[in-house]
Amino acid sequence: MIFSVFAGTANGQFFKKLKDKIKDKTNQRVDEKTDEAIDKGLDKTEDATKKKSNSTSDTDSDSKTEKNTASNSNDTSAPASLKTYQNYDFVPGDTVLFADDFTEDQDGEFPSHWTLTKGQAVINKVNGKPAFLLTEGNYCQVYPRMKTTSYLTDPFTIEFDYYANAGYGPGVAFEFTDKDGNASEGYVQFSTSGEVSTFELPAEFSANYPNENDDTYRNKWHHAALIYKNGQVKCYIDQYRVLVIPNFNAIPTAFGFAGIGDVTNPIIITNVRAAKGGAMNMIGKKFTEAKIVTHGITFDIDKSNIKPESMGTLNMIVNVLKTNPDLKFEIDGHTDNTGNAAHNLTLSQQRAEAVKTQLVKMGVDASRLTTKGFGDTKPISDNDSPEGRANNRRVEFVKM
Numbered sequence: 001m002i003f004s005v006f007a008g009t010a011n012g013q014f015f016k017k018l019k020d021k022i023k024d025k026t027n028q029r030v031d032e033k034t035d036e037a038i039d040k041g042l043d044k045t046e047d048a049t050k051k052k053s054n055s056t057s058d059t060d061s062d063s064k065t066e067k068n069t070a071s072n073s074n075d076t077s078a079p080a081s082l083k084t085y086q087n088y089d090f091v092p093g094d095t096v097l098f099a100d101d102f103t104e105d106q107d108g109e110f111p112s113h114w115t116l117t118k119g120q121a122v123i124n125k126v127n128g129k130p131a132f133l134l135t136e137g138n139y140c141q142v143y144p145r146m147k148t149t150s151y152l153t154d155p156f157t158i159e160f161d162y163y164a165n166a167g168y169g170p171g172v173a174f175e176f177t178d179k180d181g182n183a184s185e186g187y188v189q190f191s192t193s194g195e196v197s198t199f200e201l202p203a204e205f206s207a208n209y210p211n212e213n214d215d216t217y218r219n220k221w222h223h224a225a226l227i228y229k230n231g232q233v234k235c236y237i238d239q240y241r242v243l244v245i246p247n248f249n250a251i252p253t254a255f256g257f258a259g260i261g262d263v264t265n266p267i268i269i270t271n272v273r274a275a276k277g278g279a280m281n282m283i284g285k286k287f288t289e290a291k292i293v294t295h296g297i298t299f300d301i302d303k304s305n306i307k308p309e310s311m312g313t314l315n316m317i318v319n320v321l322k323t324n325p326d327l328k329f330e331i332d333g334h335t336d337n338t339g340n341a342a343h344n345l346t347l348s349q350q351r352a353e354a355v356k357t358q359l360v361k362m363g364v365d366a367s368r369l370t371t372k373g374f375g376d377t378k379p380i381s382d383n384d385s386p387e388g389r390a391n392n393r394r395v396e397f398v399k400m
Contacts, residue, residue, distance in 0.1 A: 080223075082358065085239040085311035090225045092157045092296045092313075093275025098144045099390035100272050102130040103301070113386060117141040119261070126163055126268055129221075134259055134267035143256035144274075150253040155229035157278040158255060159309075163268035164192040164218045188235055188245065190224055193217050196235050196243040207243040223309050227278045228252055239308065273390065287324045291398040292317070293380075295391065297355060302339070304350040306358055314355075317397060318362050328368045331355050332396040336389035337376040349373025355395055370400070 098113075105111040105123045111132060114121075119137020123130060134140040189197050194209025194217040209217060225236040233245040255274060261267040275295065296313030299305055306314075321327055333348035333355075352371035360366045376383070381391035 080238065080308040082306060082308050082311055085308040088239050088311040089241065089315060090227065090236050090312040091278060091316050092159060093277035094293060094295060095276040096273060096295055096387045096390040097151055097276055098146065098274045099386045102132055102270055113145050115143045115145055117143065129270060131268050131270040134261040135263050136261060138260045139258045140261055141256065141258040152252045152254060153276055154251060155227060155278045156274065156276055157225065157227045158274045159225045160272040161221055161223050161270050163221050165265045166218045188233060190237065194237065198245055205243060205245055209237050209242055210240055229278065287320055287327055291396050294395050297395045299351055304347065304354040306354055314358060314362065318359065318364060321364050321368065328400040329397040330400050331369060331371045332398055333373040334378060334392060334394050335376050336392040337383040338389065341375060345373055345375035348375045
């Protein structure tokens with residue numbers, strides 16, 4: 001599996017060099033693990049062929065193969081826990097620019113909030129989770145539908161979940177534009193084996209996902225996150241900060257996904273979110289604001305279960321409270337307007353209480369925290385778009 005995340009418009013020269021770089025990287029890796037790679041590739045192809053020929057789905061032929069690939073993925077991962085993320089320091093931006101979890105799209109169709117410029121892509125469920133599959137193309141290219149061509153500002157964050165297929169692939173890449181708006185050929189690559197590396201920069205960097213190898217990293221969902229700030233890029237996979245690029249020499253303006261996918265080893269992504277701002281640095285500072293509005297504390301859909309990647313924001317709140325021992329917060333839960341208003345009110349209260357419970361577990365005195373749920377009664381954005389609803393789903397810490 002190969003896929004890219006890039007900023008700016010598609011650049012033919014960039015993709016030619018990217019393909020050459022991927023080819024060189026692939027050859028290098030294959031030289032190191034030739035027999036293993038060939039055996040796995042043959043096994044995967046043989047299995048996929050059998051699944052395709054044995055399928056009795058009544059959907060159209062294109063969707064049939066894609067559904068078989070997705071539904072038969074062998075996800076061996078167990079749900080991550082908040083404890084495993086206890087040292088996580090990624091804090092997403094405070095204003096969501098784009099968000100899509102593909103729950104609004106019909107299975108087997110192209111998602112409504114994206115554009116396709118090359119190749120083929122489709123929505124399918126992977127282990128019960130709606131996902132965007134880039135199934136064909138060298139390269140397949142997809143972009144968020146945005147009102148403007150330049151929407152990323154310094155700093156910004158991008159997050160998404162991706163499924164690391166067993167098929168070999170160099171990885172995921174971020175291309176950026178320079179300060180004059182010209183397309184940069186530098187990019188960051190997240191591999192399907194857990195390596196993060198850079199190419200086409202003045203200096204090239206690489207690092208590996210800790211305590212994993214190719215076999216244990218693949219066939220799992222992983223959460224990827226990136227923050228760009230003052231020319232520096234920090235890259236995260238799951239609970240780890242895997243790579244820091246001190247000087248990226250480019251200023252991003254937009255992003256998209258691209259890569260080489262096929263129906264047996266598609267590029268699989270979901271829960272894409274880009275936000276303005278990021279890495280709120282309040283550690284050691286006297287807190288004087290009226291409240292902190294956060295979008296980094298997230299929950300399972302229609303539940304109060306806190307997602308592990310929320311720990312970066314929770315750690316930030318704990319540090320604020322430790323630095324300001326007299327500070328007390330009312331934790332306010334807010335939802336979008338999806339569903340019943342009474343249900344949303346109850347859900348927002350449950351989520352606020354879940355946040356308080358977690359903060360107490362992290363050492364905060366319970367007497368310093370109260371909770372209140374507002375449901376969908378206090379929107380800060382529209383409820384007509386995924387990013388608008390994502391902005392309305394928030395947790396606020398109001399100074400008491």
